[in-house]
Amino acid sequence: MALLGLNTCAFADNWMSHLPDETYVAAVSIPGTHDSGTGNGFDGFLGETFARTQDISFGDQWKIGIRAFDLRPCTTKDGYLNINHGIVATKLRFDDALYQLRDSLIANPSEFVVIHLLHEDSGDNGDTPYETMLMELLQRDDLKDFFVDFRKDLKVSDMRGKMLILSRDKYASKPVGGFMSNWCGYIDWNQQTRGVITGAGTGAYSTGALYMQDFSDTHEEGAVDVKIGGIQKLLDYTTTHIPTSPVQIVWAYNFASAYCNGSISTSDGYRENASYTHAAILDYLKTHQAGPTGIILMDYVGVDESKGYATRGAELVDSIIANNFKYLEYETEESRINKAVYADLSTILKTLNREYSSASRKINSECPDVAADYTDELESIKACLDSIDAEVDSLYEHVLLTEDYTIDSEGLSAQISALVDEALKAQAEFEATGIDGIADEEENGACTYYSVSGKRLVAPREGQITIVKYSNGKVKKIIMPRKGK
Known part of the structure; x- marks a missing residue:
């Protein structure tokens, strides 16, 4: 499906509107950003040299279709949580980030957001504990209704207009969203597949399996190949596992991000790594059978070149979005109405057919002496129902059903009921005379x-x-x- 041409800002604002409601969130290919706040810049030179992983702002990331964000808050002496990359403070406050996402969801209620949350404790500079400040923010009246509790079987319809916060830190007895545990930051498949997400509920689906790839240091010889191999191995799993029931669901985080060029992370090191990993993922999506990628967190999204490095960050975001519609139905407003109307009409027709079958049995069993007189009428009603059924199926197949299409179910039901009453009356007269x-x-x-x-x-x-x-x-x-x- 040629979606890349559609991925303008206007399309990116609501690309999730084309996802089928019944799709499990774990089966959606979601483009995301690593250290999302760095695109808003820094006050000092350290950030520009050592901590930048994004060229475009947090708000612009939404506009190009990013729906997963990596936010790492720390405390400040001024009493708010700031988004940091390590010890380096970005120009993005955590509350501002959440309010920006809230407003974007209000404007685009078909969309949803998944947040990877990690306490950046190396940047803490406040007296109030992180846990206290975080819970105060998440429980605000103007935010709390936008958060959804984790369940492994969350569907797109459950998430529309909402944020799911998945935290690697346990900041309370119960999460707002979910807690992630058994995180693995190196390449070891046995360890990478031991992750667990735990929600606030107690039901069977309140916990779910989590697979991750988060190997972040690729500066040593051969490390880039190890990183790419790890990305591809997780993609091999996710793209071949499209869940059809809750027991099959596995959530996945696949980090494209890492740093080359030395044992200390630098902005150029992130750029160079992106030039390798993004190219590898793009090639994978072009050469392998389409399937879910899980959540892919990337550096330098929205730009195909950054400071001389071929990051291909705009191309990759477009490709991940387009990948969804190679294995999922591409829904439009018309197709969604078509599907909903078909479901309603199917229920009505099933009810009418049950009434017809019951009437036929009743006439033949309780009116044996006069039943033959009603054969033609019964056959006429059945032919009418079959004709409507065939017409509805044809309109559904061609995506032509609208809310204007109706069935006179009350009239048909009354006709069936009247025929039974007439037959019973005739049988009674026969028996009397x-x-x-x-x-x-x-x-x-x-x-x-x-x-x-x-x-x-x-x-x-x-x-x-x-x-x-x-x-x-x-x-x-x-x-x-x-x-x-």
Whole structure:
């Protein structure tokens, strides 16, 4: 699907609107940023040299389609939580980041956000404990309704308009979102697949499996290849595991980020690493069967070149978004309405067909002497239901169902009910008047013939009850024997 051409800012603002509601969040390919706040810049020279991992601001990251953010708060002497990269403070406060996301979700309610939260304790500079400040912020009246509790079976419909905070630190007895444990920052598949996410609930799905790849130091010889191998191995797993039930769900964090060029991280080291890992992921998505990537946290998103390094950060974000619609249905407002209307109409038709089947059984079992008189009416109703069913299926297949399409279910139901009442009445009349036997010659003069239900007949029906009305006013109920009997 050629989605890259669609990924303008306008499309990126609501690309999640095209995800099917019933998709598990763990099965969505979500582009994200590593150390998201660094795009807002720093006050001193240290950040620009050693701590920058993004060229575009936090707000602009949303605009290009980023929906997963890596936020690392620390305390300040001024009484607020700031986003840091290590000891280096960015120009982004944590509360400002959350309010920006809240406002973006209000403006684009089809979207949702996943936040990777890590206490950057090396930057703490305040007297109030981090845990106290964090809970005060997350419990604010103008924010708290935008957070969702973790469940491993969260669906897109559960998340729309919400934020899911997944913290690597346990800051309270119960999380706002979820706690991540058993984190692994090196390449060891057995350890990388031991992660757990725990929500605030107590149900069976309040905890879920977490796989991660977060190897962050690629400056030594061969380390970049190890990093790329780790990225690809996790992609090998996630892209071939599209869950169809909660027991199959595994959440995944795959970090493209790391630093080359020395044992100490530098901004250029992040750029160089991005030039390798981004190219590797782009190649993987082009050459492998499409499937979920999980959450990919990247450096230098939104720019394909940064300070001379070919980061391809805009191309990669577009590719991850587009990847979703290679294995998931691409929904539009029309297709969503089409699906919803079809579900409603299917329920109505199932009810009407059950009523028809019940009526047919009732007439045949409780009205044996007159049932034949109602065969045509029953067949007519069934043909009508089958015709509507076929039309609805055809319109659904061609995505043409709208909310204007309706079925006269009350009228059809009343017709079925009236037919049963008529048959029961005819059976009762038959049992009350009796049968006069085989029809004689018209000894009583001219006569006319009627079915038990009152239909005018040309002649008596063989083997069926016929009402005979003679010109002298006499009425008889007779049975005409079948030929040869």
